[in-house]
Amino acid sequence: MELQTIENRTEQRNRNEVTELPCTGKLGETSINSTNFIKANTDKVSLSHLEKDCIIPVFAKDNEQTIAHQEFINSALEVVSKHFPNENIDNPEVRVSHMIKGRTPDAIHIPTKDLLPYQKTIYYERMAFSCLIPGITRKIGDHEIALCFGGVRAYNNENLYSKKSLEKFKFFIGFQNLVCCNLCISSDGFAGELKSSSYKELSQKISEVVSQFDMENQYQELSDMRNYYLTESQFAQMLGKMRLYHFLSKKEKANIPKLDLTDNHFSTVAKDYYKDSSFCRDENGDINLWRVYNLFTGANKSSYIDTFLDRGVNAFEIAQGLSKAISGNSDYRWFLS
Structure with a gap:
């Protein structure tokens, strides 16, 4: 299956009112997650919400745009889909915090209670996401774990008051315990500071992490803990x-x-x-x-x-x-x- 364009994916989401995944394998099915992978001070949102309802922050001195949260998620989805072309990938679970609010210029003198929806702008300072690959599972005792991947973006780690510079991301690939949705992340499946200046560069660095990850070794290390x-x-x-x-x-x-x-x-x-x-x-x-x-x-x-x-x-x-x-x-x- 060929990669869908961002425009086509957005059009499909508008028709179906659900988040659709960009991947080269089979597209996302209903997630089997029943519990959040993270809870503290976060809200669950859809990928569609990030694309349609949120502005994109820029670097103040040159007005160069940052890599948006949704671009990070799409980049990870496309890269992992290429590495696992025959696997389904669940819809991403997206959690956000620290909403940054604003308003359009025509609303400069309007009281907050009277603002219309189009006059409000928002973006989220921090975002985390996780995606399951439910076809790749293992058992540890009575617990089933599935391969998963995801990442974190926190604008508070960027100097948005300066000129455009390398942007920081965190990415992981590991397992998720399907009993409780706890993430099992080891150091060889984690990049704590991916620095990128473009979507293409970010995709390349995510691909390096996925390529170096030894899935069977991590599973064995997790399983050995029972001894x-x-x-x-x-x-x-x-x-x-x-x-x-x-x-x-x-x-x-x-x-x-x-x-x-x-x-x-x-x-x-x-x-x-x-x-x-x-x-x-x-x-x-x-x-x-x-x-x-x-x-x-x-x-x-x-x-x-x-x-x-x-x-x-x-x-x-x-x-x-x-x-x-x-x-x-x-x-x-x-x-x-």
């Missing part, structure tokens, strides 16, 4: 040390692996250790690291958009480090000692 257990005492020790971490001196932190999660996350992890229906402790109080990892990624859903992916990668690193610590060979032993 390592923490006792209730060890779990409590770990959480206690994690709460202490942020109060350590710089010198002490230098000898300990980085920890991006915060006290709010740890409170959620502690609660779900007892109450989460899918990832709580067993009858003896023990819990395997696959469940611990999902407690971390579940708690991470409360992170803001601009820190969400980085903390997701950090959660994976923590789980990997703890598995080595249980075997006696890891800097993460500090969290269990």
Whole structure:
């Protein structure tokens, strides 16, 4: 199937009032997501809403336009479709925050309550999206995971008051737990700062990330987490040390692996250790690291958009480090000692 033009896709969306995907494989079906992949301070919007209802920010000194949120999403969809040409790709789940409002010049003296819809302008400072490839699934115990990809764009990381410069994006490809929609992201499937000046350059860099991602290796690493257990005492020790971490001196932190999660996350992890229906402790109080990892990624859903992916990668690193610590060979032993 040939790539559809942006104009044709927009026309189709206008007819159907649904978001249609630009891809070289089979076009999107109804998503099997039933839970949001991120929750904190975000609203769910459609790709069509970004294209039809939002203005595009520019760099103030030269009026050069930025790469719009919808262009980022379309770029990722087209690239991943080329890498997986025979797979369906679900409609993107798009979450936004920090709406920036404005008004048209003819509304300069109109009270806010009297503004007409066409006189209001908006765009979103921060945007995150995720897309499932439901035909590529694996099993970890009783949990099914599916390949997914997505990204984050945060205009607050750009200097929009200057001339046009390289723009920053975050992109990932990994797995999503279909039980809870937690994202499973490892460092080899994540680019924390893609710098691009054009749509074409952005597509090339996304393609590099997808090409380098070892899907089977990440699946094996996730699956192996089920072989390592923490006792209730060890779990409590770990959480206690994690709460202490942020109060350590710089010198002490230098000898300990980085920890991006915060006290709010740890409170959620502690609660779900007892109450989460899918990832709580067993009858003896023990819990395997696959469940611990999902407690971390579940708690991470409360992170803001601009820190969400980085903390997701950090959660994976923590789980990997703890598995080595249980075997006696890891800097993460500090969290269990």
